[in-house]
Amino acid sequence: MGHAATLPRNEEGIATVVGILKQQFGERLQTGHSIREQHGHTTTWIENQLPDAVVFAQSTQEVSDIVKACAAHKVPVIAYGTGTSLEGHVNAPAGGISVDLSQMDQVLEVNAGDLDCRVQPGVTREALNTHLRDQGLFFPIDPGATASLGGMTATRASGTNAVRYGTMKDNVLSLEAVMPDGAVIRTASRARKSSAGYDLTRLMVGSEGTLGMITEITLRLQGIPEAISAARCSFPSVEVASKTVMAVIQYGLPVARIELMDAQLVKAVNAYSKLSLPETPLLLLEFHGSEAGVAEQAETFGMLAEEEGGTGYEATATLEERNKLWQARHDAYWAMIQACPGRKGIATDVCVPISRFAEAVTAAEAKATEMNLFAPIVGHAGDGNFHASIMIDMEDADEVARAGAFVSWLNELAISMDGTCTGEHGIGQGKRPYLIKELGAGTVGIMGAIKSAIDPDNIMNPGKILPE
Amino acid sequence: MGHAATLPRNEEGIATVVGILKQQFGERLQTGHSIREQHGHTTTWIENQLPDAVVFAQSTQEVSDIVKACAAHKVPVIAYGTGTSLEGHVNAPAGGISVDLSQMDQVLEVNAGDLDCRVQPGVTREALNTHLRDQGLFFPIDPGATASLGGMTATRASGTNAVRYGTMKDNVLSLEAVMPDGAVIRTASRARKSSAGYDLTRLMVGSEGTLGMITEITLRLQGIPEAISAARCSFPSVEVASKTVMAVIQYGLPVARIELMDAQLVKAVNAYSKLSLPETPLLLLEFHGSEAGVAEQAETFGMLAEEEGGTGYEATATLEERNKLWQARHDAYWAMIQACPGRKGIATDVCVPISRFAEAVTAAEAKATEMNLFAPIVGHAGDGNFHASIMIDMEDADEVARAGAFVSWLNELAISMDGTCTGEHGIGQGKRPYLIKELGAGTVGIMGAIKSAIDPDNIMNPGKILPE
Incomplete structure (x- = not known):
């Protein structure tokens, strides 16, 4: 495949x-x-x-x-x-x-007064956060994997708290890159905002190594919040859970995380982690702020969730209890693996306008069932982004083919909803066939013109993003 | 000039x-x-x-x-x-x-559930906010002028509440543009985040009409906050005011606005608006959130300001009192005009890392005095961006020349501090000489390669941004 x-x-x-x-x-x-x-x-x-x-x-x-x-x-x-x-x-x-x-893994500079830092591309997000902890600072973007900041920049990564802190595009202030002729450029100053010419920072963020190789990144940082609280609530359907998410967003509640797990994933986690959650869609939340602020946020969420029909609402502000509440999410990956021994999990990554989120998730669940695929779903619900993890027996050619057809169907569904085939993973090789479907030949043609102008010999990571 | x-x-x-x-x-x-x-x-x-x-x-x-x-x-x-x-x-x-x-002034679509809307480029920010008010929504970016959203997009504009809501780069989800061959493209889907190819949205935002003409813009919206409060505090020096701003930012206080007025501007406003503010640097703030949240924010600010040495702290949550508190800022432009009848105000626009803000503002005040120029300062202090408004007698050739020298000196000062010659106004014609100084010939060369690839005949707004 x-x-x-x-x-x-x-x-x-x-x-x-x-x-x-x-x-x-x-x-x-x-x-x-x-x-x-x-x-x-x-x-x-x-x-x-x-x-x-x-x-x-x-x-x-x-x-x-x-x-x-x-x-x-x-x-x-x-x-x-x-x-x-x-x-x-x-x-x-x-x-x-x-x-x-x-091996380019040095944190070169931390400017605590400006809430920024400069790192080499091989620094991982965990290493950076370990480095920053003593100064009361953190870098919020958290893709699932132990990714490097260079790779995260190159793929325009995000993760569970993009709903509050944005994606890499919002958190890279400037970067240094080696261009296709070997010249070293820096895309911007360290000012927090600028209107000085074309936004080459944002052009490089998400360019997947096809325009240049990122050698330094200046990142925005956040102060570690005074208080963190967490909440969990079950819902009778994805639709009701999604309505609650929309209510949260419209209310302006500054949630740091709002994650959806679908019923089959909750079931797998119950089995793996010996939990007894209702086997219906689940929302997990985290709030960052002052002591009083996070308490108020959690309470407001509880009220909104109850109004929409949520049940089993729980909230806590202690670290130990928070970890317990979120255990279902932390164990999700291993629960899926245990539920399907010997299978490989392949993650989809569509993102749709939030008003279409319920419809997209529900349709994906139904389609997977219809195609006899096991594909539990986790969603960054506040962004409209979700991952169906198709658990595939790679030895079963028919199942592999069905999985391929499902991915294709899902990408096209998202595109038909004015969404994207990739919320945070990037195009790479796998999603190249969908880029034109999503954006049109004219738009992709402009991307190609930029690529040809900057890298006329197509030496930088050829065969990625753009169609041949 | x-x-x-x-x-x-x-x-x-x-x-x-x-x-x-x-x-x-x-x-x-x-x-x-x-x-x-x-x-x-x-x-x-x-x-x-x-x-x-x-x-x-x-x-x-x-x-x-x-x-x-x-x-x-x-x-x-x-x-x-x-x-x-x-x-x-x-x-x-x-x-x-x-x-x-x-005449392309239609709000084409408001998706309240997704907190976004689609507008034509001739819609002004005031017209959009009037249109949205009944739905409890607003668009936060507020440059001083009655600007159009097309122009704001083209210049990557911001304003007083960028510290909370970002700039146009953060609030444009997608746009439609007519490219130099007349083809119409759309840069992105309506998903809140995407990793699908090069970020053409951000490339067009701030391109000042040199790559294409923007014909539709899809914007992120915000819910009107449940409560708004305001505060005001005087400081013995720009340095102490700036230290307070840094404390606010590091504390993570989610201020919606934090504006600095320097002593000479406060003096002009006292005269114009019959106020009796201490004629020392002044910070004006606005907080958005829940009733309890904004009260807590104002209180925290008061505490931080007092610790640093602020005096005359006042805060209020009523609309009438808020307008009174902020009157000094609202009247600033007219106060400067009255202080200098017959003169033209020319605004500089540098932006520096916040840790250098006090030094930059203080140096700008001293330099203006040394050059016998009257140039009161307002600053979007939370971003490190400030405007010295040089009040120039355009008939006085020597003063015009001194003003030109001051602008040049200030742009170079900001660049030497790893800042930018333009935080929000753009390069246009006036700042072209500084682009290479700020970013280097290699970076500007990449901008030129992009311009040539997309607009080979240089028909789109020639003579702007890029050096000849």
Whole structure:
């Protein structure tokens, strides 16, 4: 399954560049099969396409040297962070050089007074938050995986608290990148806002390594909230849960997280975590603010949920109790795996206007059942974004084909609702067929014109985002 | 004063296009001197450069027809909203066609459940808020002027409550634009977040009409807060006021507005509005939230301000009292005009990291005094953005020259502090010399490559943003 067409390889150029880089990088250039396989690998069902060599870069200057060598010989160059992307983003369909940035893992600067920091791309979000904790600061964006901040920037990632703190596009102030000719640019100053020319920061955020390689990121930070509270509530249907979400958003309640789990996922979690939640749709919430503020928020939510028909409302402000309340969500992934031993979970990622969220989730549940697929759903309900995790027996060709048809159907459903085929995972290889369906040939044509202008030889992560 | 170099004119093309458009638009195409003068005019001291004709467009199709005619004959085409831009954005240095979009003033759709709406570019922010009021919704971005939403999008505008609600980049979900070949594109779906390809929405926001002409905008909306409160506090120095602002930001207090007025502005307002405020730096604040929430916010602010050395703290939650508290800010413009009869106020627009705000404001005050200029300051302190309004006698060539030198000095000061020469007004013609100083030739070169790829004949608002 997947859309991993092979592209023509520039054998001579690749051999030349591997030779040049071997001289400069010695043991930091690797060509063994298993390391190459690992660097083509992502959390995906798309076939693995190996790069020809992996180089471990340690500085912007080294990245620039690598890109210059690749540019001189028209050889593909692909950034690699932690390999947690989901749509074949680090595959090498035309071979080339994988640049592993995991050793560029320094927090270069924290400006507590400005609530910002500057990091290298290999810093993971967990490492950054560990680094910041003593200063009472945190970086809010939290994709499920132990992702690197470079990768999160490149895919315009978000996670459970985007409803309050936005996505990477809202939290990157500026970045440094090595462009396809090896030149190093910085996209913006450190001012919190600017109207100085084209917004190259936002152009690079989400460009998936196809326009340049990100070598530094200046991020907005948040103060750790004085108080955090959590709440949980069950609902008779996805529709009623979604109505509650809309009421919360319209009320202006500044929820930090509002996550939906569908009935089959709650059932799986009950089995895995020995819980006894009602096996109906569940909303889990988190509130950030002052002591009084989070108490008021939780109370207001309880009132809105009850008005709409929620039951079993619980709220708490203590850490231990919060973890218990949220256990269902934290255990969701492992519960699905246990429910389906030997199967691989493939996550969809559509996002629709919130008013269509209930309809989309309900239709997805019905369609999966109709197609005899097990695909429990978690949703970042405040954004209209949800993931159906299709649990697939990869040995069962018919099931794999049905799963493929389901993904395709779901992407097109979201597009028909004026939504997107990807809320936070990116296009990569897997979603390329949907980009034109979503945005039209004219819009994608403008993207192609930008790509050609900036990377005329198509060396930066070729075969991603744009159709051939 | 100003940087309004004339560009070569394509006389034959212009004459041909005016003839073609006259046929299609009849009386909706105007060539009289005064209307052309008005359409080259902005709130600026940059010399007026008239377009050759003004066309009043009424639909996206008409805008496309106009752009196609201009494209066929390589004639400049310039969007015009309300003429409130500040840096010569609508000047026609190579002549051409001004497209007046003020008749495209329809709110096309309000999706209350999704907190979004779709508008034509000629809708002003006041008109939109009047339209939304009955539904309990509002659009938060508030530049000083009665601006159109098309113009606000094109300049990446913000205003007093960006500290809470962000700028236009954060509040445009998607937009429709006519590209330089006349094709109509839409940049994104209506989903609240997306990772689908390059962020063309953010590329168009702030592109000042140089990449395409915006014909529809999908905007995020907010619920009108349950309660609003206001506060005011005086400080012995800009430094102490700024320390308080930093404390507020680090505390995570979700202020909706936090505005600084410097001592000379307070003095002018005392004279104009018959107030008796201490003639020292003043902070004015507004809080949005629940009844209890805004009361708590105001109280917390009072505590932080007092700790830092603020005096005369006052707060209120009633509308009448709020207006009284904020009167000094509302009257600031007229107070400056009255203080300097016959002079023209020219606004600077630098934005620096908040930790450098006090230093930048204090240096600007000292430099103006040293240069014998009267330039009172208002600041969007929570963003690090401030405007020195230089009150200039335009008949006094020496004063005009000194003002020019001051602007230049201030832009360079901000850039040296890792800030920007424009927080919210845009580059236009006036700030073109500073773009490379701020971002470097490599970064501006990438902007130029994008411009050339999308608009190879340079017909869209030529002579703006990018250096020749």
